[in-house]
Amino acid sequence: MLRLFFCALIVLSPSGFAADTGDGNSSVIRVAISRNTTQFRLKTSGDVYALELKTGQKYMLLSRSTYEIKYISPTRLAVAGATLQSPVKLLAANGGGSGSVQNRTGQYKSSLAPFSGSERVTLNGRFYKGDIYIQTASDEKLEVIEHLSLEDYLCGVLPKEMSPDWPLEALKAQAVASRTYALKNVNPKKDYDITDGVETQVYNGASGMNARIIDAVNSTRGEVLKYKGRLLTAFFHACCGGVTTSPGSVWGEDSVKPLSGGKDPFCSPSRHYKWDFYATTRDLLAFIQKQGASALKIKSVSLYKRDRSGRAGSLRFVTDKGAYTVKTSDLRRALGSYDIKSTLITRVARSNGGYEFTGLGWGHGVGMCQEGAKYMAYKGRDYKKILRQYYPGAAIKDIYD
Numbered sequence: 001m002l003r004l005f006f007c008a009l010i011v012l013s014p015s016g017f018a019a020d021t022g023d024g025n026s027s028v029i030r031v032a033i034s035r036n037t038t039q040f041r042l043k044t045s046g047d048v049y050a051l052e053l054k055t056g057q058k059y060m061l062l063s064r065s066t067y068e069i070k071y072i073s074p075t076r077l078a079v080a081g082a083t084l085q086s087p088v089k090l091l092a093a094n095g096g097g098s099g100s101v102q103n104r105t106g107q108y109k110s111s112l113a114p115f116s117g118s119e120r121v122t123l124n125g126r127f128y129k130g131d132i133y134i135q136t137a138s139d140e141k142l143e144v145i146e147h148l149s150l151e152d153y154l155c156g157v158l159p160k161e162m163s164p165d166w167p168l169e170a171l172k173a174q175a176v177a178s179r180t181y182a183l184k185n186v187n188p189k190k191d192y193d194i195t196d197g198v199e200t201q202v203y204n205g206a207s208g209m210n211a212r213i214i215d216a217v218n219s220t221r222g223e224v225l226k227y228k229g230r231l232l233t234a235f236f237h238a239c240c241g242g243v244t245t246s247p248g249s250v251w252g253e254d255s256v257k258p259l260s261g262g263k264d265p266f267c268s269p270s271r272h273y274k275w276d277f278y279a280t281t282r283d284l285l286a287f288i289q290k291q292g293a294s295a296l297k298i299k300s301v302s303l304y305k306r307d308r309s310g311r312a313g314s315l316r317f318v319t320d321k322g323a324y325t326v327k328t329s330d331l332r333r334a335l336g337s338y339d340i341k342s343t344l345i346t347r348v349a350r351s352n353g354g355y356e357f358t359g360l361g362w363g364h365g366v367g368m369c370q371e372g373a374k375y376m377a378y379k380g381r382d383y384k385k386i387l388r389q390y391y392p393g394a395a396i397k398d399i400y401d
Contacts, residue, residue, distance in 0.1 A: 027400070029153045029182055031130075031203055032192040034123060034144035035137070039070040043122040049091040050079055050134075058091070059084065069134060071142050077134065087135035090121060126205035135191070145192045146205075154179055154217045155209040160202035161236075162370055164213055167377030170370070171216035173386040176396065177368050180224040180234040183399070220383070222400040225391055227258050232394050239272040240264050240369035241344045241361025244390065249307040250329075250343075250364050258391040259367060261309055266379075266389075267372035272362040277339045280354040287334045288317050291326050295319030301348050301355050311343040311365060367391065 034040060048061040059082060061067055070078040077086050121128055123144060130148025137143045154175055158164070162174045178201055185200060186193040196203040225232040235247065243263050246255040267273055281298055288295060297320040304316040304325055315331060317324045332340040341362040349356050361369075368390035376386050384396060 027150050028147060029150050029186065029194065030192040031146045031148070031153065032143060032195045033126075033128065033146050033203070033205070034142070035195070036139075036141050038141060039068060040123065040142065040144070042067045042069055045122065046092065048121060050084060051089045051091050052085045053087050053089055054085055061090075069142065071136060071140060074136055074138070074140075077136055077142060087133055090132040090134070123205075126207050129206045143191065150179060150182065151217055151221060152206075153182065153203065155213055156203045156205050156207070157182075157201055158213045158216060159208040159210070160204045164208075164210055166374050168212060168216060169377040169381065169383045169386065170373040171212065172220050172383035173368065173373050173377075174236070174370070175216045175220045176223050176225060176383065176387060177234040177236050177391075179220070179222075180232055181236075183224060184231045184233050222398045223396050224399055225258070225387065225394040226397045227256055227391075227394045232256070232258055232391060234391065235259065235364070235367030236370060236390075237361075237363030237365055237367065238369075239267050239270050239342075239362045239371040240365050241273060241342060241359070242268060243309045243344070243365075244367065244369060245307060245309040245311055245365040247366055249309065249311060249313070250366055258394040260392075261366070262392070264369050264372045264389070266375045267361075267369050269375055270371035272341070272371060273360060275341045275359055275362070277335075277341075277357045277359075278351060278354055279335060279339075279357060283335065284317070284355065287331060288319070288324055288326060290334070291324070291330065293317070293319065293321065293324045295321040295324070300350075303345060303348060309344070309365065310346075312345050313343065315348070 042061075043066050044061050044063055047063045049058040050061055051058050059079065061079070067080045068078075072078050072083060075086055076083050077088065078084070079088070121132060128146050129152065130146040133145045133147065135143050135145070157178050158171060158174055161178060162171060164171070181201060182194055194200045194203075225234050233247070242265075243261065245261040247253040247259055248255040249261070284301065285295065285298055288298075295317070298317055299320065300318045302316045302318075303312040304314040306312050312328045314325050315328055317326065328340075328343040328345065332343065340357060340359070342359050342365060344361050344365060345357055345359040347356075347358040349358075368387070373386045373390070376389065377383075381389075387394070387396065
């Protein structure tokens with residue numbers, strides 16, 4: 001159950017905690033850890049307050065309890081049946097939770113302390129140690145946003161984006177790339193800077209970190225990649241298949257020198273270096289029909305429009321109703337990126353009533369090849385040499401200097 005506690009403090013709005021990206025010197029990141037949901041369950045491991053930011057009223061969430069959070073209206077949400085005004089911030093009941101506060105006379109008091117380990121909340125089976133905000137969104141959904149230090153955030157990213165068992169120098173390179181990517185996405189005009197999924201970079205809360213992850217983050221603390229004084233969009237992927245490519249080839253975006261692509265002699269020992277996939281004619285026909293084709297029969301499939309790295313931007317289907325050209329990325333999306341692992345397809349051949357696809361690498365191929373970074377580290381290269389290999393011309397800078 002909820003206990004209402006009337007509080008004389010008025011907490012400043014979440015926008016007061018937005019990271020400042022003018023020069024990339026922010027140390028705070030805002031992560032959307034849950035979106036597009038009308039309700040969810042929240043578990044507490046210590047006494048926690050749910051604080052209405054606009055009114056200053058506090059509601060007690062009891063320790064070791066599970067609470068149902070529901071969307072009610074554009075300005076209201078429900079916690080265990082009690083209606084609260086959006087947005088809501090979760091605070092440790094011992095006075096914890098960060099953020100400036102003021103009393104009714106406008107005199108500022110001391111900042112509240114952050115959660116300690118005993119007052120963490122669990123959402124979708126994951127622990128979170130940052131400041132948690134729950135708010136209604138314009139699409140009649142709820143958003144849960146965590147505000148935390150950039151370095152703590154990276155400790156939750158690294159074990160999901162790279163195996164913690166890999167060489168430390170590879171983990172350091174990943175830490176610099178992920179830190180840069182996160183800061184590049186900071187936008188004070190939005191409610192959050194980055195999501196926790198594969199569309200940006202995967203973040204798993206405070207779960208999964210270990211001593212090696214913490215070492216990789218701490219030993220590169222504040223280091224980012226810049227080109228001509230600006231933060232680089234430090235893309236990375238699993239395996240390039242021997243050659244990286246540019247954002248322009250993959251997404252049509254402007255490319256800069258550090259992301260122009262080039263040969264990679266390091267990732268060839270990887271088990272992801274080469275792949276094969278068999279697709280039935282039925283599946284391929286269904287795919288092109290969804291793309292608008294009226295065909296009933298496929299006569300041939302061939303590679304079409306390769307970029308400088310050899311990646312096939314398109315595939316050409318010759319059918320009983322003529323020829324159709326489709327994007328290879330659309331085929332990957334339709335059949336699965338775990339099957340068609342990249343657009344670096346080297347061969348398409350008829351096989352047993354379908355087609356055999358052979359290719360190299362896994363992922364979009366832009367920026368750092370993680371498998372290449374691993375094998376560079378095995379060969380004794382340090383993280384700075386790894387970063388120079390995959391982001392040539394970029395400078396490593398410390399945002400805290």
